[in-house]
Amino acid sequence: MKTMTCNQLGGPCDLEFRANTFEEIAEQSKKHGMEMFQQGEAAHLKAMDEMQKLMQSPNAMNEWMDNKRKEFEALAEDA
Secondary structure (H helix, E strand, C coil): EEEEHHHHCCCCCCEEEEEEEEEHHHHEEEEEHHHHHHCCHHHHHHHHHHHHHHHHHHHHHHHHHHHEEEEEEECCCCC
């Protein structure tokens, strides 16, 4: 199991996500983002706006995802 924070995944807070795969971490982050969107939390809305801009370019988004996946894979297993 590995841990990444919302901040490590492009968000504004230090909420920790724990999972065995990057896909699981990404899903937890997405769920958290949706909750923050529903609450209208300003810092998260700003981060989502930045992500929307990134999504305009499929190559940029794929590169971002690949980099985050590599970052996840390089992490040590939780103790």
